[in-house]
Amino acid sequence: MITFPNAKINLGLNIVSKRDDGYHNIESCFYPIPWRDSLEVMEAASFAFHSYGLKIPGDTSSNLCVKAYDLLKTDFDIPPVEIHLLKNIPMGAGLGGGSADGAFTLKMLNDLFSLGLSDSMLEAYALQLGSDCPFFIRNQPTIATDRGEQLEPIDLDLSGYYLAIHNPGIHVSTKEAYSGVKPKESEISVSEIVQRPIEQWKELLRNDFEASIFPNHPEIEQLKKEMYEAGAIYASMTGSGSTVFGVFEDEIAHTEWKSFELH
Structure with missing residues (x-):
């Protein structure tokens, strides 16, 4: 059985409050995008996990699959x-690729x-695998x-628009x-903003992490300016x-940026 776990982007990300358990409460719109890994799961004589493509840091036992x-x-x-994972989605990039791999493994085993x-x-x-996985x-x-x-589906359809996306390889x-x-x-609220015309998003829809990350990594801020x-x-910026x-x-045709039609 083969499937293709996809990435997501954050449309807005508000850091609302700090929790007593040390985590933060957030508000964001998660939107699936067609940047995909490839995942195969098959019955075998003994358990095995193999990964290809982008190198996955850490011990195999910590992989979400x-x-x-x-x-x-x-x-x-x-x-x-036996699990075979072809890793295309960059890790630690705010795209949820690892979370998708874990969630899709659950779905595949269920089927x-x-x-x-x-x-x-x-x-x-x-x-139980991670906060982003249920999405x-x-x-x-x-x-x-x-x-x-805490997930609430929203009627948001960006079909027909194109997404340009780039990971500059900076670890945050x-x-x-x-x-x-x-x-x-x-x-x-993010929920209200994303239901307004997309032309209004530039002035209203914020990722709160930009304020702390851009001063330390001006290359990321420059990339956002180049998109505009x-x-x-x-x-x-997506996620953190x-x-x-x-x-x-x-x-959009750009030698370094990936481009997808949204669905």
């Missing part, structure tokens, strides 16, 4: 599997072994709140990203960086 299998193996009598898990049940398992179970435009795990740690933010309630200079209707995207009316 492996953790997804171990999670379901605890509750269900499923046989060993492969007819476990009968509903989307809600899969989301509960996915949350990729239903994989549709969604308003995310709290730590990012979560600690660095949060160190400069000042949590505050936004005057207009190239004609973007809206441009932003360092990937920047622009939404365009027409397909």
Whole structure:
């Protein structure tokens, strides 16, 4: 069984407040985009995990695909599997690629072994893997709140627009990203803004991490400016960086930027 886990972008990201558990409450719109990994899962004599493409840091046991299998193996009598992951989506880039891989592994195991898990049940398992993982179970435009795990589908369709996206290869740690933010309630919710005409987003839709990251990494801020200079209707850093995207009316030709038609 083969599937193609996709990335997501953040349309707006407000850091609303700091929680007692040390995490932050956020508000953001997660939007799926067609930048994909390739994931194959098959029954095998013994468990094995193989990765190709972009090098994945860390030990194999910490990979979310492996953790997804171990999670379901605890509750269900499923046989060993062999997992092959072709990694195309950059890691630590605000695109949710690892979270997608883990969530899609859960969905594949559910289908492969007819476990009968509903989307809600899969989301509960996915949350044990990470805050971003539940989004990729239903994989549709969604308003995310709290730590990012409270999900409310939103009627948002960017079909026909084009996305230019580029990861400049700058690593921004979560600690660095949060160190400069000042949590505050936004005057207009992300949910309300993204339902306005896209031409209004430039003045209203913010990623709060930009204020702390741009001074330390002016190359990322410059990339956002270049997106607007190239004609973007809206441009932003996604997540805690360092990937920047622009939404365009027409397909954009650039030697370094990836371009996709949105669906």
